[in-house]
Amino acid sequence: MSPGEHPDTDASPETDSSLETDSDPETDSDPETDDDPADDETDETDDGQGAWRRLDPRVLAVFPLRQAGALVPLVVVLLIGGQGQGGWHLVGALAPVFVVLAIGATRWATVQYRVGGERGELRGGLLSREQRSLRRDRVRTVDLRANPAHRLFRLTVVEIGTGSSTAKEGRLSLDAVTVAEGERLRRELLHRSPGDARDPGVGEEVGKKDDGPASRREGPVDHLPVPAGVEVARLHPSWLRFAPLTASGLVAVGAIVGTAFRVASDAGVNLVSWATLQTAGDEFGAVPLWVGVAVLVAAVLLAGGLGSLAIYLEGWWGYRLTREPDATLRLRRGLLTTRSLSVEQGRMRGAEVAEPLLLRLVRGARCAAITTGLDAKTSSKGALLPPAPRDEAHRVAAAALLLADPTAGTAAPLVRHPPAALRRRLTRAVLPAAALALAGWALADAVPGFDWLWPAALLLLPCAALLAADRYRNLGHALRPDYLVISQGSLVRRRVALQRRGIIGWRLRQSPFQRWAGLATLDAVTAAGAGFYSVVDLPVARAVSLVEQVNPGLLPTG
Amino acid sequence: MDVTPSTPPGPATRSAPPLRPPAHRVDPRSLRWWTVRALLTVCAALLVQLVGLAVTGEGWLVGTLVVTALLGAGYVIIMPRWRYRVHRWEADEEAVYTQAGWLRLEWRVAPISRIQTIDTARDPLQRLFGLASVTVTTASSAGPVKIEGLDSDEAAQLARQLTEITQSHPGDAT
Numbered sequence: 212m213s214p215g216e217h218p219d220t221d222a223s224p225e226t227d228s229s230l231e232t233d234s235d236p237e238t239d240s241d242p243e244t245d246d247d248p249a250d251d252e253t254d255e256t257d258d259g260q261g262a263w264r265r266l267d268p269r270v271l272a273v274f275p276l277r278q279a280g281a282l283v284p285l286v287v288v289l290l291i292g293g294q295g296q297g298g299w300h301l302v303g304a305l306a307p308v309f310v311v312l313a314i315g316a317t318r319w320a321t322v323q324y325r326v327g328g329e330r331g332e333l334r335g336g337l338l339s340r341e342q343r344s345l346r347r348d349r350v351r352t353v354d355l356r357a358n359p360a361h362r363l364f365r366l367t368v369v370e371i372g373t374g375s376s377t378a379k380e381g382r383l384s385l386d387a388v389t390v391a392e393g394e395r396l397r398r399e400l401l402h403r404s405p406g407d408a409r410d411p412g413v414g415e416e417v418g419k420k421d422d423g424p425a426s427r428r429e430g431p432v433d434h435l436p437v438p439a440g441v442e443v444a445r446l447h448p449s450w451l452r453f454a455p456l457t458a459s460g461l462v463a464v465g466a467i468v469g470t471a472f473r474v475a476s477d478a479g480v481n482l483v484s485w486a487t488l489q490t491a492g493d494e495f496g497a498v499p500l501w502v503g504v505a506v507l508v509a510a511v512l513l514a515g516g517l518g519s520l521a522i523y524l525e526g527w528w529g530y531r532l533t534r535e536p537d538a539t540l541r542l543r544r545g546l547l548t549t550r551s552l553s554v555e556q557g558r559m560r561g562a563e564v565a566e567p568l569l570l571r572l573v574r575g576a577r578c579a580a581i582t583t584g585l586d587a588k589t590s591s592k593g594a595l596l597p598p599a600p601r602d603e604a605h606r607v608a609a610a611a612l613l614l615a616d617p618t619a620g621t622a623a624p625l626v627r628h629p630p631a632a633l634r635r636r637l638t639r640a641v642l643p644a645a646a647l648a649l650a651g652w653a654l655a656d657a658v659p660g661f662d663w664l665w666p667a668a669l670l671l672l673p674c675a676a677l678l679a680a681d682r683y684r685n686l687g688h689a690l691r692p693d694y695l696v697i698s699q700g701s702l703v704r705r706r707v708a709l710q711r712r713g714i715i716g717w718r719l720r721q722s723p724f725q726r727w728a729g730l731a732t733l734d735a736v737t738a739a740g741a742g743f744y745s746v747v748d749l750p751v752a753r754a755v756s757l758v759e760q761v762n763p764g765l766l767p768t769g
Numbered sequence: 770m771d772v773t774p775s776t777p778p779g780p781a782t783r784s785a786p787p788l789r790p791p792a793h794r795v796d797p798r799s800l801r802w803w804t805v806r807a808l809l810t811v812c813a814a815l816l817v818q819l820v821g822l823a824v825t826g827e828g829w830l831v832g833t834l835v836v837t838a839l840l841g842a843g844y845v846i847i848m849p850r851w852r853y854r855v856h857r858w859e860a861d862e863e864a865v866y867t868q869a870g871w872l873r874l875e876w877r878v879a880p881i882s883r884i885q886t887i888d889t890a891r892d893p894l895q896r897l898f899g900l901a902s903v904t905v906t907t908a909s910s911a912g913p914v915k916i917e918g919l920d921s922d923e924a925a926q927l928a929r930q931l932t933e934i935t936q937s938h939p940g941d942a943t
Contacts, residue, residue, distance in 0.1 A: 715880070715907045716883060717876075717877070718911070719875070719876040720873065721786070723872050726784045728784075729784045734911065736907065736909045736911045738908035741910075751786040752787055754786060764863065765863065765864050765880060766788055
């Protein structure tokens with residue numbers, strides 16, 4: 212069991228890790244010219260591609276910690292179950308612990324990575340010896356993520372993504388390196404021209420560890436001047452009022468309840484037995500129906516609200532959006548698990564301000580970036596801002612797009628679409644509602660117990676009409692000097708500002724009904740975000756003139 | 770700048786976009802290709818219902834069979850001719866421009882500078898009539914610009930020509 216005991220003894224010393232990562236001369240941002248033979252023992256094939264490096268030794272401690280959640284019940288069960296069988300039960304209980312420690316140690320010993328001038332590579336792994344490499348000019352995102360166990364040891368997971376849709380091939384995950392090493396990788400990989408990284412930049416000193424390559428040999432490793440970002444936005448405590456109005460809470464409560472049931476049934480406890488159901492039913496029957504329903508609804512709403520609040524706090528605590536000197540937007544957030552996401556300015560093609568109905572009622576909104584090569588898995592759909600006041604969302608959208616004035620982007624005054632668009636919204640909403648009402652009427656006629664269905668179905672009609680009117684009210688577009696702004700939707704109202712030069716093609720569609728009404732749908736095709744953004748139901752002449760104004764001469768008019 | 774200009778003199782009513790249609794028609798053999806494709810679809814629908822009728826013996830399936838046959842016949846006769854009148858394409862130094870559809874119309878335009886790949890493809894049915902399609906993809910996930918029903922030699926030549934033009938445009942076309 213010696214490989215298992217090993218980590219306990221050498222995981223803690225600070226010197227070990229600093230030897231591994233902080234004093235590595237290969238970290239120059241110009242690795243081709245850098246061949247330091249006195250690197251360390253992991254340097255086997257330094258052929259201008261940088262040296263092979265290991266993960267930080269402290270992962271030896273982190274890995275068992277992360278597995279502890281699964282291990283503790285197992286150990287307890289083995290200890291209790293093994294009682295009365297002599298000393299063997301102790302061995303049995305400790306065996307899984309040693310196995311986990313051994314796995315962690317082997318993983319650390321085998322996994323190596325290197326970042327050279329042309330590619331980033333990862334090799335090793337416990338069971339499958341895998342080797343993966345990414346071309347460096349394809350790297351789109353370098354995201355840092357640290358869960359509480361990582362943070363305890365000042366480590367972080369580095370996710371290097373190419374924005375490829377086949378997520379597994381297009382990414383490298385380094386789990387884990389020191390925070391300083393993560394920062395270095397982020398800066399180096401996202402930098403197109405490595406020489407610029409040496410500039411101290413405009414910022415003041417930031418009191419965190421950093422191994423800036425330029426100053427490496429000039430002073431102590433800690434407390435070097437780091438180019439600091441310009442703050443674009445940070446969390447405001449009053450935004451917490453939007454948390455209960457997001458749907459995530461109910462989902463979370465559902466997930467927690469589901470997990471609780473699963474764990475309970477795994478442990479052999481049946482939470483919902485027939486007897487408990489019956490007692491619950493009896494108690495429910497004892498009070499008037501409306502009281503029972505009201506209590507139930509209140510309980511669900513309260514749980515959902517608290518759940519949403521917890522998720523908001525966990526996800527967005529310490530939220531800061533900064534513009535870094537290396538032309539990236541950097542988002543940092545998270546209470547327990549901290550995340551750092553970067554979006555290159557050069558990949559921004561626009562921004563979206565979305566208002567789900569509940570948020571819209573209290574003038575709240577979300578803001579997301581529309582970029583190319585975004586990794587949907589790690590970037591949470593490009594969100595730049597937690598649910599926040601609408602004005603703030605527009606301001607952040609404008610700031611992210613380097614616009615001085617939000618009305619040049621998402622907050623632009625819109626051109627209304629013609630009344631024919633309102634007629635189309637109305638028919639498309641009311642006709643299905645009328646069909647449903649008819650079906651309800653037929654059902655009420657056929658089945659005796661369903662008399663109430665007919666008036667209830669009739670209620671759908673005004674609702675549908677209201678929805679249609681709201682959908683029309685939100686329909687609009689505007690052409691600004693650099694952006695095409697599109698607005699639509701009711702249940703989720705969206706405003707998209709799409710960079711004109713980010714539009715890589717057009718599609719004009721016309722259904723028979725649209726032809727009848729003299730309307731068409733214009734899709735602005737883009738490499739970013741959803742792939743295309745539609746301007747729905749605008750007059751055909753206006754559609755053609757929009758294309759003509761954005762790309763003069765592209766369409767043969769006349 | 771932001772004002773809608775007066776509608777340019779267009780070929781048709783106010784409901785048609787004021788656009789000049791693309792210069793070239795697709796190959797006339799496309800008529801036969803679309804007809805065979807439509808026939809296959811209708812036959813498949815009829816076959817499913819026939820099998821259903823044979824298995825269950827439900828009387829109402831006869832009714833749907835008759836309706837399907839009538840609608841199918843109309844589809845096979847009308848759709849290819851209508852499509853042939855609509856489908857057009859054009860490619861020059863600036864852009865690839867297509868017009869397609871029959872009930873639902875669709876115009877697509879992709880600037881040459883944004884083109885990423887150009888492929889030609891021939892499915893077995895197209896091969897039967899000596900046809901091919903040229904697919905022009907951009908960096909978007911919105912779907913490529915597709916020119917279907919070209920003579921296969923013409924398609925190969927168009928692909929070659931477009932490849933030559935696009936190679937003179939640098940950048941990653943996003």
